[in-house]
Amino acid sequence: MTTTRTTSPQEGTKTGSKLAEGLNQVLADTYALMALTHHAHWNVEGEGFFALHAAFEEQYNDLFQAADEIAERVRALGAYAVGGLGTLAGLAGMEEPAAPVPQKDFVAALIDANEKTAGTIRKVKDLAGKEGDTETEDMLIARLQIHEKTLWMLKSYLK
Amino acid sequence: MSRDKNNNESEAFYSCHCTPATCRERCGHEIVDVLLHEQADKDPALIDALLDLKFALTHRTDAEEILAVFCDLRQRLERRYYLAFYRLRRWLENQLVAHVSPGRGYAARSFPLVLKSKTVQGVTQLVRDTARETDPVFISTETLRIDFAFRTPATTASGLLA
Numbered sequence: 297m298t299t300t301r302t303t304s305p306q307e308g309t310k311t312g313s314k315l316a317e318g319l320n321q322v323l324a325d326t327y328a329l330m331a332l333t334h335h336a337h338w339n340v341e342g343e344g345f346f347a348l349h350a351a352f353e354e355q356y357n358d359l360f361q362a363a364d365e366i367a368e369r370v371r372a373l374g375a376y377a378v379g380g381l382g383t384l385a386g387l388a389g390m391e392e393p394a395a396p397v398p399q400k401d402f403v404a405a406l407i408d409a410n411e412k413t414a415g416t417i418r419k420v421k422d423l424a425g426k427e428g429d430t431e432t433e434d435m436l437i438a439r440l441q442i443h444e445k446t447l448w449m450l451k452s453y454l455k
Numbered sequence: 456m457s458r459d460k461n462n463n464e465s466e467a468f469y470s471c472h473c474t475p476a477t478c479r480e481r482c483g484h485e486i487v488d489v490l491l492h493e494q495a496d497k498d499p500a501l502i503d504a505l506l507d508l509k510f511a512l513t514h515r516t517d518a519e520e521i522l523a524v525f526c527d528l529r530q531r532l533e534r535r536y537y538l539a540f541y542r543l544r545r546w547l548e549n550q551l552v553a554h555v556s557p558g559r560g561y562a563a564r565s566f567p568l569v570l571k572s573k574t575v576q577g578v579t580q581l582v583r584d585t586a587r588e589t590d591p592v593f594i595s596t597e598t599l600r601i602d603f604a605f606r607t608p609a610t611t612a613s614g615l616l617a
Contacts, residue, residue, distance in 0.1 A: 391545070400537050400541070401541060404538050408542070451538065454537045
């Protein structure tokens with residue numbers, strides 16, 4: 297296994313290293329979650345429409361920027377970022393609710409998807425920590441905080 | 456689980472298939488167990504309903520019985536514990552299937568269950584409507600035979616066939 301301690305492609309991880317693979321899984325989860333959140337933003341309806349519509353927009357915008365940052369980190373490690381909707385969805389393996397669904401189902405599905413993404417991030421963050429890649433670890437800690445905040449908000453909505 | 460001993464290490468490490476719709480057999484049991492733990496001494500009626508479902512799932516009584524128990528539980532669960540209800544519902548939708556035929560002795564066609572309705576009768580009606588919309592052979596038959604069943608054979612907690 298390649299040890300990753302640097303941030304430049306020249307010195308960093310080769311394509312297929314465990315950390316790069318892990319980051320690509322984070323990328324796939326993040327992108328799939330963004331698409332799910334966007335779908336929910338478009339199709340949510342009912343009593344809480346305005347609040348959910350706006351919250352989902354904020355979330356998918358953040359996820360879009362995060363996906364870019366994660367993909368660029370993969371490149372910085374000397375690997376290639378995964379891409380293509382089919383590939384990303386296949387890697388993420390997230391359940392996709394087919395509209396129309398009750399607004400609470402959209403929220404519940406996003407809770408599961410955020411938990412899945414946070415779980416992947418936690419594993420890869422630990423791996424980055426073990427390999428001494430503090431830049432990747434730092435980026436993933438920040439992502440984890442955002443997912444945990446999102447989970448708190450979504451779960452609060454269902455209570 | 457050891458994650459460092461085979462070539463599928465990355466897949467095992469990063470791919471979590473344990474979402475309610477696609478998860479392993481035990482997930483529904485775990486949701487019920489967590490709810491039971493949280494409910495201890497709080498809501499006797501809910502605990503009774505949870506225990507009924509736990510018993511039915513553990514013993515894999517007939518699928519229609521499980522549906523009936525779930526519909527009963529749903530009334531107590533949906534408003535207060537929506538996330539648990541959602542996960543249980545999606546898990547059951549993935550575990551159960553409806554076999555529809557024009558009558559005894561005819562080949563049956565399988566339909567996925569959508570547990571929108573709050574009663575077994577409602578679920579059955581939805582399956583009937585879907586079958587009739589999907590296949591003309593079911594339109595001409597006044598009384599359809601609908602049987603609920605498990606998608607997969609029974610497994611134990613270790614994943615072995617019981």
